[in-house]
Amino acid sequence: MNLQRREALKAGGGLGLFGLLAAAGLITPGQARAEWNKSAFDAKTIEETLKALGASAPANSADVQITAPDIAENGAVVPVGVVSALAGVEAIAILIEKNPNPLAASFMLPAGTEAAVQTRVKMGQTSDVYALVKVGGQFLMTKKEIKVTLGGCGG
Template identity: 90%
Template sequence: MNVQRREALKAGGGLGLFGLLAAAGLITPGQARAEWNKSAFDAKTIEETLKALGAGKPENSTDLQLTAPDIAENGAVVPVGVVSTLAGIEAIAILVEKNPNPLAASFLLPAGTEAYVQTRVKMGQTSDVYALVKVGGKFLMTKKEIKVTLGGCGG
């Protein structure tokens, strides 16, 4: 009996399992998408979030529309949409100023995808909501105040 051969087989078997996990997608090989932007989602203020997103000081723009109700009865489900007439928008982000972490979501739009996204966010209290877009290397934003009558956190 060749003991070394046994050990080598065992080690080989272990590696095989690792390869299988990688192949099955449990260990994701970097696809054509960015890592989840932890620093931006963990930021506590609008300024920190903008910095983490590399947006600096975005200009206000009237070519952006934030579609949301003026008053949200239930802060747990606030429909928010961002629409723009500008061409070539590369990314959209939605920020809620007074949430513990302002960044709610960010969207990367490959060429051919329209500047139109809609989702639903949680809001702890009445707050300004910002729509931020990246177009041609520049950042633009617009904001709207949404009044919340019933908070979406804990309660």
């Protein structure tokens, strides 16, 4: 009995604080849904990043595709797109294995938004690029190696 009461109080208290912050304009609805995931962006390895994203063992899947060049001449601007034919994709993340912090960007897709995003990323060196997709509470992953030729000599 007492325990339940405590839980209820705690929940109520938490809501109260949140409501206050929202009312004060500190939290907008968008922010409340997805606060910047510092631990994931600060992670140094793919494993740490996946853990911080809550995806411990993503299965490899052919239903996730990375659209990117095999060879990128300029590592500062590498166009990377992630496309999935699966329905109900909730989130997409782009990870670059050999960057200081692998996680480049993550996207939350509300219902109605297609699983097709494209952006440009920086790559320090030739590396495997991973696309992580969350669909129906499950994580799927695919990877593609992108070669970076520095100096633009095409070697």
